[in-house]
Amino acid sequence: MTNEKPDWIRLQKALAIEAEHGFTDLLGKQYRFSEFLSLTFGKFPIVLAATERRRWHELAAQFANYPNLGLEDRQHLVAETRRYLYQLQQEEGEQGSRGVEEQEIVYKSKIRLEKFATGGNPPYNFSQNPKSKIIAEVSRRLAPKIDQKLSDLPEIGIRKADNLARLGLYTVRDLLFYYPRDYIDYARQVNIRELQGGETVTIVATVKRCNCFTSPKNKKLSILELILKDNTGQIKIGRFYAGARFSSRAWQESLKRRYPVGSIVAACGLVKESKYGLTLDNPELEVLANPGDTIESLNIGRIVPIYTLTEGIVANMVRQAVIAVLPAASHLKDPLPSGLRQKYDLMELKDAIANIHFPNDSASLQVARRRLVFDEFFYLQLGLLQRQQQARAIQTSAILAPKGQLLEKFHEILPFQLTGAQQRVINDILNDLQKPVPMNRLVQGDVGSGKTVVAVLAILAAIQSGYQAALMAPTEVLAEQHYRKLVSWFNLLHLPVELLTGSTKTSKRRQIHAQLGTGELPLLVGTHALIQDPVNFHQLGLVVIDEQHRFGVEQRARLQQKGEQPHVLTMTATPIPRTLALTIHGDLDVSQIDELPPGRQKIQTTVLSGQERTHAYDLIRREIVQGRQVYVILPLVEESEKLDLRSAVDEHQKLQESIFPDFQVGLLHGRMSSVEKDDAITKFRDNQTQILVSTTVVEVGVDVPNATVMLIENAERFGLSQLHQLRGRVGRGAAQSYCLLMSSSRSPDAQQRLKVLEQSQDGFFISEMDMRFRGPGQVLGTRQSGVPDFTLASLVEDEEVLLLARQAAEKVIEIDATLERWYLMKEELKYRYERLMGGAILT
Structure with missing residues (x-):
C-alpha cells in the first residue's frame, strides 16, 4: 500500500502496447506485461475508496492469471481495464478542479457513504462537523436518484444491470426495496479458544503460516491454507478456488503475498469440525493494518444480508449493487406522518x-x-x-324485507331449533339486507354448524321481496348436495328451484335460461356454469357463494355482475385464522357461527401407523355389522410411480376382493363422469354400498348421517384444515363416530401435525395451527385465494x-x-x- 498517486500514463501505455502487439504477454526489461500489471494493482494508492481497492485486488489476481487466458479473454480484460482506469482518471480530474478543502470533503463523504452502506454510521449525521453543510450537499450530489436506472450507475453498469433485471430490478427504488430473505450474523467477534461448532463468528488473529497450492487430487482446484493465532490459541483454515486459472503459480504467489506471516487477518464463517479440530468453513478474509482497525469487508464482522438469487447471479453482485444505491435512501420521503x-x-x-x-x-x-x-x-x-x-x-342495492310469510313458514317447517350463533348471524344478515348499501358479508362456520340454513333465510328474504337469488358452489357434488336440501324445503314452500352445472342437458339448460329471464325461477343453484354468458337474471337481488375461496377473483365478480349491485353473502366451512381473514377479507363484514347444534358428539380421532391397520379394519367391520357406513379416503386416483402412496382405484379393488368381500365397496373420484359420481354417491347415501373409497371429492358436500368411520390413508399428505373438513363427513348422526388417520411417515413434524387433530375438534384452532405449519397460501388450498404476496x-x-x-x-x-x-x-x-x-x- 502506498500514498503515491497512480501513474495513469504508464499504466495506459502498458495496456496500449500489449493491445498493439496482439495480447502476447510482452516481455519487458524487468517483468512480463502480466507480472507488471499484477504487481501494480497489488499496491493500490491510499486515496482509493474501499470499493475501488477491492477492484484493484481483483485486477491483480486477474493479471496474475493472464498467461492462462485465451485471446478473447485477454482482449476483454485489457479493454475493461483501460475503460476502468480512464473513468478513475476522470474522477480524479474532477476532484482536482475543486478546491483542496472541497476535494478532501468529497473523499471523506465517499468514505462515510460507504461506511453507511456497509453498516457504519449514517452519512447525514454531521451536526458535530463545522463543514456539515458542504458535506451534506456533496453527499446529496453523490447519492443516486430514486427513479434512476441501475444501468446508468457507474458502479453497476450495463452488464450487471442486465443481470439484476433478471431479478426484476431495474431502478434504484427496486433495489432499495429488494429486501434480504435471510441474514448470517458474523457480528459476534470471539477468541479462537471460544469457538464452538455450528456458530457463525468473526475472529481477528495473526498469520502464523500461509501456503497456496494446487490440490494433488484435482488439478483444477487450488487451496489457500492459513494458520491463524491469537493469545488464546490457533486455528487452521482453508479457502478453495475451483478453476484452471487459479492453478497458475503467479496467481498463487500473488495470493500468498496478500497474507504475509505476521499480518493481522479478520476471518468469518461457520465453525465446523475437521480432522485438524475446529475450523472456519471456506471463510471470508480481510487483512488489517492493525488489530483494532475498522473491518471494511461486506461480510466480515457484521450481519450479512442474504438475497434471493437466480442462476448466474452471485450474492456479492447484489450486495455491491445495494451498496451503490443505498445512499439514495436519503432521498426517500416518508409517507407516514x-x-x-x-x-x-x-x-x-x-x-x-x-x-x-x-x-x-x-x-x-x-x-x-x-x-x-x-x-x-x-x-x-x-x-x-x-x-x-x-x-x-353506493346506494343502489335492493332493500329486502326482513319479515314476511315465506320466512315465517320456513321457521314452521324447520324440524330443529336454530342455535344462538345461527340466530345472531341471521340477524346480522337481515339488518344488512334492509339497507340500500350492498351487503358484503362472510359467514364462517365449522363443519356441521348450519351455514346452509342461514343462507336459505337470506335467500327467502330476497324472494319474498320480489327478487331472485343465486347460490354458487365450487363442485358438482356440493352443488348437488345444496340442491337436494333446498328442494326438500322449497317444495314445502311451493317454490321452484333448479340446478345448473356442466352436466345439465342442453334442453334443460335452455328451459332454465328462459325461466330466469322472465323471473319465473326465483332461485338457481349451480357451479361455474352460473357465470356463463347465456345466464341472465330478470332481477338478481342476492348472490350466495359457498366455499368462496375456491373461486377465482374474476369468477366471483362475474356472478355479481349478473345483477345491479346485488347483496353478496359468502360462506366457508374452512375456518380462517384471524390474521388471514383480516388480510384477504379486510373489506368484508365477517360473522362466525361458533356453536354446533346440540347433541353432536365429538368424533374420536386416532393416528395409526401401518402396523396398526388391522385395528382399523376391525373397527370398520364392527360398525358395518351394526348397520353403519364407512369412508376410505386416498390422495391419488391411480398409483404413481414417483410416490409410494395407496391409490383409490387399487385400494377399491383390494378392499372389495380381499379385505371386505362380504360388503359392497363403492368408488368415487374426480375423473369419473358426473353420472358415475351421482350413481356412486346415491348408492352410498341409500346404503347400497357400505364402504365408499374416494379421493377428496367428498371433502365438502356429501352428507350421509349413517356414516360413522372416516379412514384417511397417507394422512400426512393432507393439510390439517383439509383433514378437519374430511373428518366432518362423519359425526353427522346420533351415533359415535371415528376418524382414523393412517400415516407411514416417521417424520416428527408430520406426527406433530396429526396429533393436533387427535387433540382438538375446534376448526378455528386447527386452521391457526395449519397456518403455522404450512403457511397461509396452503391453508386455503388454492392460489386463487387472493393471499397477498408479502415480501417481509x-x-x-x-x-x-x-x-x-x-x-x-x-x-x-x-x-x-x-x-x-x-x-x-x-x-x-x-x-x-x-x-x-x-x-x-x-x-
Whole structure:
C-alpha cells in the first residue's frame, strides 16, 4: 500500500502496447506485461475508496492469471481495464478542479457513504462537523436518484444491470426495496479458544503460516491454507478456488503475498469440525493494518444480508449493487406522518431501508423490519378499508324485507331449533339486507354448524321481496348436495328451484335460461356454469357463494355482475385464522357461527401407523355389522410411480376382493363422469354400498348421517384444515363416530401435525395451527385465494403488527377516506396496493 498517486500514463501505455502487439504477454526489461500489471494493482494508492481497492485486488489476481487466458479473454480484460482506469482518471480530474478543502470533503463523504452502506454510521449525521453543510450537499450530489436506472450507475453498469433485471430490478427504488430473505450474523467477534461448532463468528488473529497450492487430487482446484493465532490459541483454515486459472503459480504467489506471516487477518464463517479440530468453513478474509482497525469487508464482522438469487447471479453482485444505491435512501420521503410514526413507535423509512440491508446489530435489524412489515400491512389494510368505504357509498342495492310469510313458514317447517350463533348471524344478515348499501358479508362456520340454513333465510328474504337469488358452489357434488336440501324445503314452500352445472342437458339448460329471464325461477343453484354468458337474471337481488375461496377473483365478480349491485353473502366451512381473514377479507363484514347444534358428539380421532391397520379394519367391520357406513379416503386416483402412496382405484379393488368381500365397496373420484359420481354417491347415501373409497371429492358436500368411520390413508399428505373438513363427513348422526388417520411417515413434524387433530375438534384452532405449519397460501388450498404476496411480513409471526396496522388504517380512513390531506400516503397506496395484490382486486 502506498500514498503515491497512480501513474495513469504508464499504466495506459502498458495496456496500449500489449493491445498493439496482439495480447502476447510482452516481455519487458524487468517483468512480463502480466507480472507488471499484477504487481501494480497489488499496491493500490491510499486515496482509493474501499470499493475501488477491492477492484484493484481483483485486477491483480486477474493479471496474475493472464498467461492462462485465451485471446478473447485477454482482449476483454485489457479493454475493461483501460475503460476502468480512464473513468478513475476522470474522477480524479474532477476532484482536482475543486478546491483542496472541497476535494478532501468529497473523499471523506465517499468514505462515510460507504461506511453507511456497509453498516457504519449514517452519512447525514454531521451536526458535530463545522463543514456539515458542504458535506451534506456533496453527499446529496453523490447519492443516486430514486427513479434512476441501475444501468446508468457507474458502479453497476450495463452488464450487471442486465443481470439484476433478471431479478426484476431495474431502478434504484427496486433495489432499495429488494429486501434480504435471510441474514448470517458474523457480528459476534470471539477468541479462537471460544469457538464452538455450528456458530457463525468473526475472529481477528495473526498469520502464523500461509501456503497456496494446487490440490494433488484435482488439478483444477487450488487451496489457500492459513494458520491463524491469537493469545488464546490457533486455528487452521482453508479457502478453495475451483478453476484452471487459479492453478497458475503467479496467481498463487500473488495470493500468498496478500497474507504475509505476521499480518493481522479478520476471518468469518461457520465453525465446523475437521480432522485438524475446529475450523472456519471456506471463510471470508480481510487483512488489517492493525488489530483494532475498522473491518471494511461486506461480510466480515457484521450481519450479512442474504438475497434471493437466480442462476448466474452471485450474492456479492447484489450486495455491491445495494451498496451503490443505498445512499439514495436519503432521498426517500416518508409517507407516514411523524405523529403516526411516534404513536406506533416506527423507525423513519430511510433508516429502516438502510438497516434492513446492512444492520449495525440484530436490535436495529428488528426495529427496521418492524417498520417495513408495518408498511406492508398498513397499505393493504388502507386499500381494503378504502374499497369498503367506496362500496358503502353506493346506494343502489335492493332493500329486502326482513319479515314476511315465506320466512315465517320456513321457521314452521324447520324440524330443529336454530342455535344462538345461527340466530345472531341471521340477524346480522337481515339488518344488512334492509339497507340500500350492498351487503358484503362472510359467514364462517365449522363443519356441521348450519351455514346452509342461514343462507336459505337470506335467500327467502330476497324472494319474498320480489327478487331472485343465486347460490354458487365450487363442485358438482356440493352443488348437488345444496340442491337436494333446498328442494326438500322449497317444495314445502311451493317454490321452484333448479340446478345448473356442466352436466345439465342442453334442453334443460335452455328451459332454465328462459325461466330466469322472465323471473319465473326465483332461485338457481349451480357451479361455474352460473357465470356463463347465456345466464341472465330478470332481477338478481342476492348472490350466495359457498366455499368462496375456491373461486377465482374474476369468477366471483362475474356472478355479481349478473345483477345491479346485488347483496353478496359468502360462506366457508374452512375456518380462517384471524390474521388471514383480516388480510384477504379486510373489506368484508365477517360473522362466525361458533356453536354446533346440540347433541353432536365429538368424533374420536386416532393416528395409526401401518402396523396398526388391522385395528382399523376391525373397527370398520364392527360398525358395518351394526348397520353403519364407512369412508376410505386416498390422495391419488391411480398409483404413481414417483410416490409410494395407496391409490383409490387399487385400494377399491383390494378392499372389495380381499379385505371386505362380504360388503359392497363403492368408488368415487374426480375423473369419473358426473353420472358415475351421482350413481356412486346415491348408492352410498341409500346404503347400497357400505364402504365408499374416494379421493377428496367428498371433502365438502356429501352428507350421509349413517356414516360413522372416516379412514384417511397417507394422512400426512393432507393439510390439517383439509383433514378437519374430511373428518366432518362423519359425526353427522346420533351415533359415535371415528376418524382414523393412517400415516407411514416417521417424520416428527408430520406426527406433530396429526396429533393436533387427535387433540382438538375446534376448526378455528386447527386452521391457526395449519397456518403455522404450512403457511397461509396452503391453508386455503388454492392460489386463487387472493393471499397477498408479502415480501417481509408473516401472518404467523407478525400478528401484533398487523392488528396495529389495521388500527392505524381505520383511524386514517375515519379522518379522511380520500387521503387528500396525505398526498405522499395516497401515492404510496396507489403504488403498493395493486402490486401487493398481484393486480388481483378481491370481490
